[in-house]
Amino acid sequence: MNDDDTSATNSGDIRTQYGQSYYPPVPTRFTQALRTNLLWQFLRFLVINARMLRMVRKH
Amino acid sequence: MARLVILGAGIAGHTAALHARRKLGRDHEVVVVSPNSKWNWIPSNIWVGVGVMTPEQVTFPLAPVYAKTGVTFVQGKATCIHPEGDAEGAQPYVDVLLTGPDTQGQSQKVPYDWLINATGPKLNFDATPGLGPNGNSLSVCTYDHADHAARGLDEAVARMQKGEQQTLLIGTGHGTCTCQGAAFEYLFNVEFELRRRGVRDKAKVIWISNEHELGDFGMGGMFLKRGGYITHSRVFTESLYTERGVEWITRAGVKEVGAREVSYETLDGEERTQNFDFAMLLPPFRGVGLSALDRQGDDITTELFAPNGFMRVDADYSGKPFEAWSPSDWPSTYQSPKYKNIFAVGIAFAPPHAISKPMVSAKGTPISPTPPRTGMPSGVMARQVALNVVDMMQGRATEPTRHASMARMGAACIASAGASLFGGTAVSMTMFPIIPDFEKYPDTGRDIGYTSGEIGLAGHWLKHLLHYGFIYKAKANPLWVVVPE
Numbered sequence: 001m002n003d004d005d006t007s008a009t010n011s012g013d014i015r016t017q018y019g020q021s022y023y024p025p026v027p028t029r030f031t032q033a034l035r036t037n038l039l040w041q042f043l044r045f046l047v048i049n050a051r052m053l054r055m056v057r058k059h
Numbered sequence: 060m061a062r063l064v065i066l067g068a069g070i071a072g073h074t075a076a077l078h079a080r081r082k083l084g085r086d087h088e089v090v091v092v093s094p095n096s097k098w099n100w101i102p103s104n105i106w107v108g109v110g111v112m113t114p115e116q117v118t119f120p121l122a123p124v125y126a127k128t129g130v131t132f133v134q135g136k137a138t139c140i141h142p143e144g145d146a147e148g149a150q151p152y153v154d155v156l157l158t159g160p161d162t163q164g165q166s167q168k169v170p171y172d173w174l175i176n177a178t179g180p181k182l183n184f185d186a187t188p189g190l191g192p193n194g195n196s197l198s199v200c201t202y203d204h205a206d207h208a209a210r211g212l213d214e215a216v217a218r219m220q221k222g223e224q225q226t227l228l229i230g231t232g233h234g235t236c237t238c239q240g241a242a243f244e245y246l247f248n249v250e251f252e253l254r255r256r257g258v259r260d261k262a263k264v265i266w267i268s269n270e271h272e273l274g275d276f277g278m279g280g281m282f283l284k285r286g287g288y289i290t291h292s293r294v295f296t297e298s299l300y301t302e303r304g305v306e307w308i309t310r311a312g313v314k315e316v317g318a319r320e321v322s323y324e325t326l327d328g329e330e331r332t333q334n335f336d337f338a339m340l341l342p343p344f345r346g347v348g349l350s351a352l353d354r355q356g357d358d359i360t361t362e363l364f365a366p367n368g369f370m371r372v373d374a375d376y377s378g379k380p381f382e383a384w385s386p387s388d389w390p391s392t393y394q395s396p397k398y399k400n401i402f403a404v405g406i407a408f409a410p411p412h413a414i415s416k417p418m419v420s421a422k423g424t425p426i427s428p429t430p431p432r433t434g435m436p437s438g439v440m441a442r443q444v445a446l447n448v449v450d451m452m453q454g455r456a457t458e459p460t461r462h463a464s465m466a467r468m469g470a471a472c473i474a475s476a477g478a479s480l481f482g483g484t485a486v487s488m489t490m491f492p493i494i495p496d497f498e499k500y501p502d503t504g505r506d507i508g509y510t511s512g513e514i515g516l517a518g519h520w521l522k523h524l525l526h527y528g529f530i531y532k533a534k535a536n537p538l539w540v541v542v543p544e
């Protein structure tokens with residue numbers, strides 16, 4: 001891991017943040033839950049399909 | 060009657076064969092030459108590599124499909140192209156070393172009028188001492204390799220179940236590797252399996268890559284519109300690694316794979332080592348080693364092929380510096396500039412340059428990804444080239460009329476991050492164009508309206524559907540042609 005890229009969460013010690021210059025965003029529990037929520041993911045399935053078909057049509 | 064010969068039966072070669080056969084009347088012949096008897100849906104090899112699919116689920120025999128569709132199948136490995144024929148006649152042909160169970164070791168001349176080279180890559184494990192299934196690391200590049208990797212993973216899990224701590228190292232095994240996306244998928248499928256099998260706390264999972272930053276994927280990364288911001292893919296990729304507790308080593312060129320340790324050089328020239336108990340490291344690619352002779356028998360390999368063994372096509376190979384790269388450098392018809400009846404598609408064509416900025420270490424070692432050209436782009440360019448060749452064979456055109464430049468083409472990609480019907484996830488990405496165009500999109504290189512990425516269960520469902528959809532299409536089942544490449 002690049003020394004200057006170590007995330008606080010990854011290192012397990014939030015106090016190391018004072019020694020860092022960059023922090024990756026970490027998803028909240030709500031965001032993580034949405035990733036496997038059946039209703040929401042069914043909607044996303046439709047959206048992703050539409051997006052990909054639009055891409056296919058573009059070429 | 061004219062004869063089209065296609066070298067290779069992977070995603071590009073098989074797609075070209077099916078489209079050509081569909082369009083050509085029976086007065087023309089389509090011949091496929093491939094050393095493999097089976098077709099392999101390579102994107103699902105990562106699921107074989109973690110034991111959630113078997114090799115049989117990602118392959119099927121080619122011969123029955125070609126018998127059904129009227130394609131002549133020659134099981135063998137092309138070794139030499141004679142584009143001008145030889146002293147005996149001007150008919151172009153290819154030397155083929157047969158690999159079928161009854162013909163092993165025999166050679167055959169396969170004459171052609173039109174040739175599509177879709178041979179894919181040679182998996183160049185020899186580039187790094189100790190790399191590969193015959194050395195000290197595993198691979199998921201073929202279904203056999205992936206099956207072997209699954210057994211290696213089972214053994215590592217068994218040791219963890221006994222209470223041992225294990226270090227799992229996954230990524231690229233050389234400074235010039237491509238296909239980081241496949242290694243990325245394997246990384247997160249392994250991490251998911253470790254959690255599913257209840258041993259995640261016993262595992263240290265480490266990514267090692269020649270990318271300059273996470274999220275580069277050999278595509279120079281990409282910018283995405285998300286949450287009101289335009290953000291680089293590095294941010295989302297680092298977020299996922301952090302969330303899943305995966306450590307990462309980037310800007311690394313692996314130089315040797317020992318029994319339990321890799322040696323690698325970083326871009327700043329430092330020599331470092333990383334120990335492991337389980338390692339899946341992808342090899343670099345090069346051309347399959349085809350040679351070419353002219354009618355007098357003189358070697359013209361360097362006129363048809365670039366030094367890396369990939370075939371020269373209608374690209375700009377002048378070796379411009381990074382700052383002078385242009386989308387127009389990339390080929391659009393994939394026609395050989397020397398022989399107009401020869402084409403190369405998929406991984407077999409020589410890209411004019413990388414997509415990610417080339418980097419060289421302080422010691423002069425190249426450490427940066429070479430360009431990926433697999434999956435959707437391979438299928439699209441194979442279809443367009445096949446249809447161009449069909450037009451010329453049938454006299455409707457004298458030169459290629461359809462174009463399939465990666466600089467004018469988008470791509471959709473689903474990268475699995477864990478296989479489970481209700482708990483799995485995958486990253487769904489679209490981008491347009493594949494080759495960044497900083498003339499048209501000066502800030503981001505790509506059209507933000509067509510470039511997207513998100514992770515979730517929906518992506519896993521889609522990848523699973525694509526698995527069955529593409530195998531259905533490749534078997535040339537009814538209405539296969541409506542499934543897009």
